[in-house]
Amino acid sequence: MKMVTAIIKHFRFDDVRKALTDIGIVGMTAIEVKGFGRQKGHMEVYRGVEYEVRFLPKVKIEVAIPDEQLDKVLDVILKSAKTGDIGDGKIFIYDLQDVIRIRTGERGEEAI
Amino acid sequence: MKMVTAIIKHFRFDDVRKALTDIGIVGMTAIEVKGFGRQKGHMEVYRGVEYEVRFLPKVKIEVAIPDEQLDKVLDVILKSAKTGDIGDGKIFIYDLQDVIRIRTGERGEEAI
Amino acid sequence: MKMVTAIIKHFRFDDVRKALTDIGIVGMTAIEVKGFGRQKGHMEVYRGVEYEVRFLPKVKIEVAIPDEQLDKVLDVILKSAKTGDIGDGKIFIYDLQDVIRIRTGERGEEAI
């Protein structure tokens, strides 16, 4: 199994969720994060004092999937998260050793 | 070493923490997340406009452990996080390549 | 590739970011977390009722890097995050199977 985590722009979040559910993904977890990358931040001035805001708000989506769904999932995220502008974000793929559903105790792919 | 991450219901959080410390786990990290899964969300109506709240607040707990503790830890989380209702959450298990304690520079299992 | 995640103290965050950019790291992601560990929490009393605050606010930094940068990155984080007091935090290292840049579709080390 794989854990696919994608750091995306806030306003693509809803589209990504829709696109994923459309291909049958029924579970995912989302986390608010702050991202730092090629997309530069901006200055904010408060009463004459300047602060550089370097970290921009992003959403991180975590989706656990069986290996065979990997390509489809990546494809779908790439399409739905992309705006073409800098800062669109990244997808990180991890190997997942095991998954357990707490309610039933099921393990492995069944638990996803 | 393993990184065990469990997505659980908010109000089970304190019980899970207690159960883990009872078996000698001295460190963990918790993160507020929003979960989407079989447990359906709910509708909220604001001044006549309906919004579906699909993502529910959950807590993600991350515990790094030596391999030999894995079974005990899983067992304890399963018991303490379970309510039997849908949405109890999931446990994801990753392989952890290394751990370092920043204060001392210790590495590996000693650093946990 | 590796994913290095470091749980550090809030007020070291800026130094760690600076140190990492100084060695050429151009991307990272930060998340607010609550940590529980050897560093004990504190009591808060609200109108005569005592609550123990066990989880302390920490920042988790995630940096994806090519394998060969691992040592340098660890070194830099260790130096910049360390205060020598308990609760300085931990670094966890994961194997990263793949990285994709959403904007361009690049994969692997190029995408970092």
Place this chain on the structure above:
Amino acid sequence: MRKNYKLSITNFKFLISAIGLLMIASPAFAAEATKPDTGDTAWILVSAALVMLMTPGLALFYGGMVRRKNVLGTIMHSFMAIPIISLQWILIGYTLSFGPDISGFIGSLEWFGLNGVGLTPSHYAPTIPHLAFMIYQGMFAVITPALISGAFAERMKFSSYVIFILLWTTFIYDPVAHWIWGGGWLAKLGVIDFAGGLVVHVTSGISALAAAMIIGHRKGYLQDSMPPHNLPMTVTGTAILWFGWFGFNAGSALSSGELSTMAFVTTHIGAAAGTVTWIIVEWKHRGKPTMFGAATGSIAGLATITPAAGFVGPMSALVIGIAAGSICYIALNSKTKLGYDDSLDAFGVHGVGGIIGTIGAGLFASAAINGINGLYFGNPQQLINQLIGIGAVAVYSFVLCAIILKVVDALVGLRVDEHTEVQGLDIVLHGEEGYFI
């Protein structure tokens, strides 16, 4: 279902005709008699607005103390008391409280729907329009049941709450207000209560105790961490309450001049002394002075000076404020040992404070200020009167409130189910969330 609907149509028709009659009847306000004083009327209308503001102030005060998931439900308890009790007041509450006396126990229904309550000054306040007195008093009726809501915060059903406050106001507030301010038996006995130590704080505080005992503690009480979710909100509420309390106490002079000035000054001193005392005691006792403690101490001082405000002088107010800060502090810090969960300390602050202040009036009232001496100025009888007042109001409030709660519980249930309590009232009962921040 069908039947029910018909019934309500009939009721509605009846209500409509009643209102229709009153619409024609009530405007018989010939202004032939005494012209109201412009300064006095301005002061009472300002005071009425200030007291109105106190209830949303209380909403913020309480709302900041609960957990995030219950912030709207808690705010709503206070907020909805404004419109619900205001309508009860103009229809029946005012006449029950201040209408022509029936044997010292209750007002008659003669002024039902404000019938006959016009712009000519009444004997209650000879320099302001009768309706100004009516609306000013109505604001007191509004905030009193809202105070109780602190006792059962985070676990009461909203529907039951609505029924509860309607019954509570009609059967507890209105009679007690009549006893003391409407010329009833306690007034005749010589009990003094300048701005509601008994009528507002003892009734609500003692009822809060009954409510906390009957409804039971919150799930997880003393085990889970339940710190206030937004203390700056609570401080904002405190500020609004302090500000509004000037209208509450100094407005109770029902005129603008010497008495309102004295009540204003003693109110501020009582609040200041309560706050400073609380902070000192807390600092000694717990090692740290808290903002939450300062906020609580100020409300304790304000609640406590209320019955005495227009009867005592500045230095007596200082003493009363010191008593408020220290005794209410002890009350709150003993709470966890007593086992009931008066969640937002409606009893510990208002019940205890109201009792201290009512005694304080009996001790320190000075004839030089408002015609009546207390024990300290040589009149022990006044203290006895006050103790009788406390006993009567406390027992009546406790017993009747317990009965009302038991009845409401039997009919519709007081408490939300466990799932609702876990998820939070906001989402389950109201289908909305406080913050998307």
Place this chain on the structure above:
Amino acid sequence: MRKNYKLSITNFKFLISAIGLLMIASPAFAAEATKPDTGDTAWILVSAALVMLMTPGLALFYGGMVRRKNVLGTIMHSFMAIPIISLQWILIGYTLSFGPDISGFIGSLEWFGLNGVGLTPSHYAPTIPHLAFMIYQGMFAVITPALISGAFAERMKFSSYVIFILLWTTFIYDPVAHWIWGGGWLAKLGVIDFAGGLVVHVTSGISALAAAMIIGHRKGYLQDSMPPHNLPMTVTGTAILWFGWFGFNAGSALSSGELSTMAFVTTHIGAAAGTVTWIIVEWKHRGKPTMFGAATGSIAGLATITPAAGFVGPMSALVIGIAAGSICYIALNSKTKLGYDDSLDAFGVHGVGGIIGTIGAGLFASAAINGINGLYFGNPQQLINQLIGIGAVAVYSFVLCAIILKVVDALVGLRVDEHTEVQGLDIVLHGEEGYFI
């Protein structure tokens, strides 16, 4: 650039000399004539302060409803109306509205820069200084354009907003205020509007409708989730508005006594009835009573009672409040079917409420209260007058507001670009963020 600069220096010099002249001219306030009444003046100044506070109250009311990323931009719309319109008012707005009448349509510029507006009472209010009347009325001019901002929240350019409110106030508010309160043609026709049902709520509410239609809906409207980001903030705003509304309506008596008392009482009853009605209807219709609904219902009740406040009695206020709560509820719940995005319901609450209330005054005005009878008391003509008033003000507001918006759009553009809308107004337009919590 150079030229431009010179130009503005010249302008500036001109302005300075004009102000210089006015500084010398205006203090010719010989106090020889009637002394103002202390109570009346206190009441009007308090009322002016209360109405001032309503605009920041509106800022919080609206600010809590938008998404987090637009909280400051939204607050700023309301907040900046205070200084901008206040300066417009003292320079030209007051004289256009209340200056010597020109054919019933507009005030002359005789009182430009408050020239001749001194401390001697005017015919508008014979017991208070003329300047007190002026500043009190100025607070109404301030809040009215701010109300409109709810219609185009989260997507209008700040620069265009500034131009818009200046034009809107000068070309819509000032004339309409003159027509009704400045002795203009609608006043002569016999239209009554106690505290601004037409002048404030219909002008702004109808303009809001025009604005929502012209500017178009927010990106993602009805698709994305856009719940209010901070409802406790909205409740705080509601509380401030209700509090301030006592100054708005009861202050409109322009004196302290019987009329101010009656307007105070009817205002409170209207608000209470609006809130309770809203909650009942919502509970039946949607299954859950919401805090947001209670807040909305109270503002609907307040807006609706406004034109009738000093003309009707308490029971009529009850009926008007019930109408407000139910009809505005229906208006808001029909909105999504109509397609325009009046984001914070400026039309649904103020436009609809203002119309109902203006009709309500025509139905229930009672000569026993303020000299004029409505239909219910045997004078059908008054209802006709009111309908003419509504028609005239609504058509004028809609057409002129549409023209102003089209002109501003053509000159500088009304709407932010998509990137700004996505990122949020706070960061892009103002370079700041609401919260770092």
Place this chain on the structure above:
Amino acid sequence: MRKNYKLSITNFKFLISAIGLLMIASPAFAAEATKPDTGDTAWILVSAALVMLMTPGLALFYGGMVRRKNVLGTIMHSFMAIPIISLQWILIGYTLSFGPDISGFIGSLEWFGLNGVGLTPSHYAPTIPHLAFMIYQGMFAVITPALISGAFAERMKFSSYVIFILLWTTFIYDPVAHWIWGGGWLAKLGVIDFAGGLVVHVTSGISALAAAMIIGHRKGYLQDSMPPHNLPMTVTGTAILWFGWFGFNAGSALSSGELSTMAFVTTHIGAAAGTVTWIIVEWKHRGKPTMFGAATGSIAGLATITPAAGFVGPMSALVIGIAAGSICYIALNSKTKLGYDDSLDAFGVHGVGGIIGTIGAGLFASAAINGINGLYFGNPQQLINQLIGIGAVAVYSFVLCAIILKVVDALVGLRVDEHTEVQGLDIVLHGEEGYFI
């Protein structure tokens, strides 16, 4: 420990007997003399309530600007000034400021504990009870030290703060209030200060400068990002301050009528002009108009118009407001070059604003309004008087405040340790947290 305890018991007994005596002594308020005017008294009590509210308003204004970890500690600085200074005021502050004059420098202790301060009007304000004047002035004494707390926010020990404000009020505020308002030497010299440009803003602003220099900058100042954590809270505070300022300035007429009206109008114009000017300058200078700038500009305008409010006309207020907005903007934007960390700009807004406004009164005072002409109306002497006043008050405040701070520092230390500063004052000093959201 034992000894200490005994000592405090003894002290306490002494205090108790003193209070006991005063309780008997003070209520000698025979009302035989002049009856207070109801309208004037209503206005002053309302104004006192408004000024009271300003201090929690300041708490929110400042509280929103700091980092989340210090929100309660910052709020507490302002909030605790209310009870602490109020008690100081009734015990010794009032008599030091307004008691019988000793050689033009200080009031005698004759009115210790309000002894002899009763309900009969005093020569300070002949139409309101003496106690009304006392409590109104007390609210000014409360807010002034709280203003200073902006200079050392996020790093001062709470215990030292308590000592500091007690000393500061006794040794700086009370004497300076006496000099100018208590009939002291500056009053005799002809310095005018309507509502506290010198007494409130220059004393606190200059002291803030001294404090910022002595306590040193926050750890990480100009390196770490320290944006305001909650700007809507700051806006709420701004709104409350603006609202309260009507009581502050127009209440300083000490009566209700022409003068209060003029001060009300100039106050509003000054604030409006300050806000608009700030926004224009900021927009030109930085490219973006900010809500935080608008809030700051309005407070600058209000602080600046304060000394002139009851002496100048509306157009002069406009000029003063424009000066406030532009000069204070420059002051704040030069701060980072000057090296000290006046964290929340207590000097930049209040010090600078107070000086400009005091000069403004010397320039634009008009005898037609309040009997005194300034330079513009042909009396250059008044400007000289004002400059002397500024010099005397600024030097006195700076020197004495520096001495007080040094003494407190030597005795108990001014600044928290680094660990506390890093963790935040809320958790370490107060053991509580602002939000669990």
